[in-house]
Amino acid sequence: MKTLKGPAVFLAQFAGSEAPFNSLDGMCQWAADLGYKGIQIPTWETHLIDVDKAAESQTYCDELKGKVNSYGLEITELSTHLQGQLVAVHPAYDTMFDGFAPESVRNNPKARTEWAIKTVKNSGTASGRLGLKSHATFSGGFLWHTVYPWPQRPKGLVEMGFEELAKRWLPILNHFDEHGVDVCYEIHPGEDLHDGISFERFLKATGNHKRANILYDPSHYVLQQLDYLTFIDYYHEFIKAFHVKDAEFNPTGKQGVYGGYSDWADRAGRFRSLGDGQVDFKSIFSKLTKYKCDVWAVMEWECCIKSSEQGAREGAPFIQSHIIEAAERSFDDFAGGDVDKEHLKKILGL
Template sequence: MARPVTLFTGQWADMPLAELAPKAAQWGYDGLELACWGDHLDVEKASRSKRYCQQQKKILEDNGLRLFAISNHLTGQLVCDLNNDSRSDAFAPADCAGNAEKKRKWAVKTMKQTAKAAANMEVGVVNGFTGSSIWHMLYSFPPVTDEMIDEGFKYFAKMWNPIFDAFDKQGIKFALEVHPTEIAFDIYTAKRALKAVGNRKTFGFNFDPSHLHWQMVDPVMFLREFPDRIYHVHMKDAALQLDGKSGILASHLNFGDQNRGWDFRSLGRGGVDFEEIIRALNHMGYAGPLSVEWEDCGMEREQGAAEACEFVKMADFAPSSVLFDSAFGD
């Protein structure tokens, strides 16, 4: 069982898809996970035009690549985020800039369209973010009450259940990338998010070990907690760089700064234990793609993408089909 190895195109959106696809094929990838930004996938067009979808898929097919999932992280973030500063203005059309509720309204409509786009692209999973109205309350000072946190999870359910209804109509699953600034960022909040939406099957997770690792949450434990909710897998590495001066809050230092308490790394160059992750995925029976999300500010990205593909293919292995000591039987 060789799981397909794909490349998430979100970090490559500056490069036209027609230019990226042959590179990805040359690097050894089996497919792409198309981001819904840049020219890689236009959600509005894909939701209403199967001809457009065929055009985008042909770019992959012409390069021997397959499509297993699409991802709309940026739009999803606006659904529950406070949207109260300029950081997310670029995630929505220009006429939404500076208007929190206009960004939110556009995001809800567009996430519903994303379900239709996925159906037209003939994939079953959309990866993305949800945003969170309570992330800024993380430290609990000024004091935060339990009721405030409860309201945050209720708001998540209120905003996302209608979107999940649209996903249900198209037979598409939504996989949240568990991640700081989202409603779920570790095991406890992931459980709470599932409960908030009534454990509906539409909602699951895009497993990304890097975001768990730097928080010092065991990625394998996450897999064991949610074996039936892992709808997609990102392969991404991270390294703790704690030196007694910095912490995991990263000191307001940008990615790539050697003084940060943690940073993303090219696959195999950080601290994530991919051996145990593959074993856990085998126990779960996960047969979907292993999608490289490549980020490493200290490494040239094309070299990194090629190396990462090779690493994943070396790290992956099929489970045994026989018991070890069965050879001793009659």
């Protein structure tokens, strides 16, 4: 068994234009004061990290890491959720996803894709320079608009979609492999990698690439009514990153999984602050510990009711209370020792 690391916090939902959220120093002090031990850094927040510079300069990475460490914190992972999303975009989403890219490549899907691939690769180089072993991202995809098969999907469509997705990602996965870093895809509705079966399809399409792994976030499984505990039994060997995020699903006679286009607070499925939803974190932490998952427990806050300030304050102690100090010996070790066959025969009456 292995003790999970944490508590840590994903900075994406807290970064902003006002102090202390507008600088790395400010956010580090804020996180440390709240009791966090690690931070997951979103690479699109340029006031927190210059990922292109980090890919070029070991000195810059050493200084960045040193700054974070000076606050008693560690960098858990870098995140390219937004750039990873842009590696593979169906044209129906071009207009909405263009906002994730710099103006120089907007209205130009080919240039946007090239920029996204380059930026994710740079994040892999930066992760290696920072001594990180895992990286958090989205897969993007081409098939989400066909997730509910009406009209019926033509034969071969799904296979072609995953072949193309793998084609986009294989050079990135190979690049990360060169730097000793795992790519952890957040299994998430809207992405082509949205459940276990779709992850398996992608894994097969990449030739079971050893760097294709999972960021486990149970909130997204609650919203699609997937068994998030058995998921760990199936895929624990691939879980190399962990978002601690709560959610609830309360279907009515008017709406269910799809939510009727309602706002977040009015949907049947919605995200909640830690402890306010339906996720069984005790069982999750137990399973991840049992399976020796070497991950940081990183809070991601997206509650539709509670303020981010309160959510951040409550997050660190919540995670700390769930981290299990893994047992180094079994309670019945007293019965151990070398095998004595004659003694065993006596016990068995042989």
